[in-house]
Amino acid sequence: MENNFIDLRLNQQGNQGEDSFWPSFTDIMTVVVMIFLLAMVILLLRNMELLSQLRLSIASEQEALELVRTTDEQNETLEERLIAREHEITMLRMQLMRMTERSEEQEAAISSQRFQITNLSRERDELDNKTKALTQERELLTTQVTRLNQETSRLQNQVSESNRNIERLRLDLEQATARQESTQQDLEQIRLTLREKDQELLAALTRTQEADEQLIDLKQDYSQLKIQYNKLLRPARTAKGKTVVEVRYTKSGQYFRIDYKGPEDSRFSSISRKQLEQNLSRLKRQEDNLYVKVIIPKNSGLSYNEAWSFTNHMHQNYDYYYQEEAEKERIVE
Known part of the structure; x- marks a missing residue:
């Protein structure tokens, strides 16, 4: 009975116990929920921080992988270019060896032709000297024939000369004439020989000129080949x-x-x-x-x-x- 009123509630004592239990339980649960929420917030913040660090790590790893890939591609490209250049150098060295051998062959041929030209020139000089000597001999014989003709005329004017002297002079004249004819034939033969030597010398000079032209053509071919090879690298x-x-x-x-x-x-x-x-x-x-x-x-x-x-x-x-x-x-x- 409270305030002069009778308490008619059933289970009055149980309700008093329950009134004292639920506020304490509510306070405890509130604290638990607050602790749970606080822990959840802390975990969320920590997870966000870890997620940010993870993203940075992934980005750094991707950058490193991209750098490694770029470096590998550059290394492969450089190695490929190095191999191609070495192959090009090898081919050019072989081309250079071939051109060197052909140049040496041409130089040997040119040396041989020059040697032949020198021999032909020396032979021509000898023939010229012989021709000059024969010409001088012919002139001398011509002079002797003229003198003999003059002597013959003088002897013919001298009626008192003996027939033996006249006959001897005639024999000398015939011999001089024969020698003159022989000298003339030798001179013609020498002229023919000299003409043949001049033709041989001209042919040798022509061959030498052709060899020089071939050498120039080979050098031009080598230059063109080098240019074409540099352009046509497969x-x-x-x-x-x-x-x-x-x-x-x-x-x-x-x-x-x-x-x-x-x-x-x-x-x-x-x-x-x-x-x-x-x-x-x-x-x-x-x-x-x-x-x-x-x-x-x-x-x-x-x-x-x-x-x-x-x-x-x-x-x-x-x-x-x-x-x-x-x-x-x-x-x-």
Whole structure:
């Protein structure tokens, strides 16, 4: 009974217990919820920070990957250009060796022609001297004939001269006339010989001029070939993505030397021609993109034919590019 009123509520004591329980429970749950919300906010902030760091890390990783990819492409491009330039240098060296050999042959031919011209000139000078001597002799004989004719006229005027002296003078005159005729014939023969020598000398000079023109043409052809080669470098043949094998070919005296560097080797090693053929045949069976890089050093000691024959053999039998060209020719045929 409170304030003079009777409390008619049922379970009055239980309600008082419940009134004292629920406010405490509510306060506890409120604190728990606040702690939960505070922890959630902290976790969200932490997750946002971690997410930002993760994005920065991913961006940095992508930049690093892009830098690595760009560097790899630049390295591959530089390596490809280096291989192409080395191949170009090798081909130019072989062309230079061929032009050098042809120039030496032309110079030898020109030296021989000049030697022949010198001999012909010396023979012509000798013939000129002989001609001058015969001309002087002819003039002397002509003078003697004139004198003999004068003497004959004088003797004819002298009736008192003996017939024997007249006969002797006549014999001398006939002999002088015969000698004059013989001298005239010799002179004509010498003139014919001299004319033939002059023709031979003219022919030799013509051949020398032709040889000089051929040498000039060869030099022009070499210049044009060099220009055309620089313009017509076949870009289709590339070492990019191919199995590269390097072969260095030199000659010392009468002995040939082959240095080989395979796709897995770090340096060159000297091998025989048979071993080289076996290695290349094995790689050709294993790989269909074999790139054979033939290196002819500057002072290789090789002739053009030797360098070109070896290079052509390596390319035609093992290099992927020439194998594809041969396959295309077979398909066309």
